[in-house]
Amino acid sequence: MKVLMAGHGGPIRKDDEIFIEQLRSRFPDITFEAGGSNEEQLTQVVDAEVYHGWPQREVFLAAKNMKWLHVPGTGIDDGIFGTPELSDSDIIVTNCRGPHAPPMADHVMGMILTIAHRLREQWEDQQNHYWDTNKYNNLLGLNGKTIGILAAGDIGSQIAKRAHGFGMNVYAVDKHPDVVKERNNGNIPEGIDHLWNLNKLDEMLEISDWFVIAAPLTPETLGIIDSRRIGLMKNGAYFILISRGGIADEQAVIEALKSGKLAGAAIDSFVTEPLPTTSPFWDMENVIVSPHASALTPEMWEGRRKIFEENLRRYLTNEPFLYVCDKKAGF
Numbered sequence: 001m002k003v004l005m006a007g008h009g010g011p012i013r014k015d016d017e018i019f020i021e022q023l024r025s026r027f028p029d030i031t032f033e034a035g036g037s038n039e040e041q042l043t044q045v046v047d048a049e050v051y052h053g054w055p056q057r058e059v060f061l062a063a064k065n066m067k068w069l070h071v072p073g074t075g076i077d078d079g080i081f082g083t084p085e086l087s088d089s090d091i092i093v094t095n096c097r098g099p100h101a102p103p104m105a106d107h108v109m110g111m112i113l114t115i116a117h118r119l120r121e122q123w124e125d126q127q128n129h130y131w132d133t134n135k136y137n138n139l140l141g142l143n144g145k146t147i148g149i150l151a152a153g154d155i156g157s158q159i160a161k162r163a164h165g166f167g168m169n170v171y172a173v174d175k176h177p178d179v180v181k182e183r184n185n186g187n188i189p190e191g192i193d194h195l196w197n198l199n200k201l202d203e204m205l206e207i208s209d210w211f212v213i214a215a216p217l218t219p220e221t222l223g224i225i226d227s228r229r230i231g232l233m234k235n236g237a238y239f240i241l242i243s244r245g246g247i248a249d250e251q252a253v254i255e256a257l258k259s260g261k262l263a264g265a266a267i268d269s270f271v272t273e274p275l276p277t278t279s280p281f282w283d284m285e286n287v288i289v290s291p292h293a294s295a296l297t298p299e300m301w302e303g304r305r306k307i308f309e310e311n312l313r314r315y316l317t318n319e320p321f322l323y324v325c326d327k328k329a330g331f
Contacts, residue, residue, distance in 0.1 A: 002033060002047055002049055003033070003048065003312070004033050004050070005019075006051065006059075026309070030312075035053060038059060045062050045063045048063060048065060067092065068092045068094070069091050070094050070311060073095065076095055076325050093327055094321050095323050098154055099295075099300045099303025100300050101155045101157070101158040103299070103300055104159075104243075104268075105161070107294035108214075111290075112142065113142075114266070115140070117139050118139060142163075142166040145209040146209050147159075147163045147169070147171070147208060148171045148172070148208030149171070149173075150172075150173060150213045150214060153214070155214040157191070160172060160191035164190070170192050170193050171208065172192050173197065173200055175197075175198045175220070177195050180195065201224075202229065208233065208237060209238065210237065211240065213242065213244075213248060214242055215247055217244035217247055219330060225252075230256050236262075237263065239253060239256075239265040241265075241266075243269060245271040250270065250281075254280050257286060262286075264286040267281065267287070
């Protein structure tokens, strides 16, 4: 049996090479091949039974023996949107739920605190050896403020837990609130004060001082935060996007920031990445841009590797997989 260990559209990293060697040691009867460029993968994938990575459409179509596709991340939107043949196939798709959520939630709170306490300005003052206490006599408190979270899955639940610790009133909407409760032993996840169905998204936007997008990118969430919904938000509210670009209308966000409708924003994922140098987001003083890096901790990488290793063991022993994705739903 052959497993193709591919990167995201290119060669794998050094730490992945180390992981491959560990897999070869644990599973000596399996052939593990390190993925090359997309062009090289067209040949490599032909006889691969398992693919580890995000295959481009032409690579997926070149596969003749694939039975299982493991995405070494959480979002499967690249494969689903770019390869419609995948969702219609019998190939099982699994992902790595869990390890990404705590660092992404930490990142959200870091963004919120940076905005609320103007930490970027204070860092600039430090660099300039400039001291002015009165300059910061209007910092924003978080206690008692309302945070609204779109999607109460792993990321949203971790954000809620942290926001609750800062004394915030936490609301969340989710397409499947019953599933969220089921995964949490029948309870609303810790930190969420109110969990609503997606049909209350507009109502949540109207009451949120801070609004966080933590949803997967699916056909249903694509463009769900449009100009109309941004217009529902409080004047002076803050916008955080931590999961996937494309869920919010970026131009509508830019216009709301320019007009003062939104007081600020922090964004970790964009429709086009890398973010084009011509994007207005780069030069807006009330915006924090981070390069889709919120989850990238050693603990996350290790957690993802453990999930794949366990799922490979289960595959070989015909046990149920961890984290099987719904290809039609897109997550």
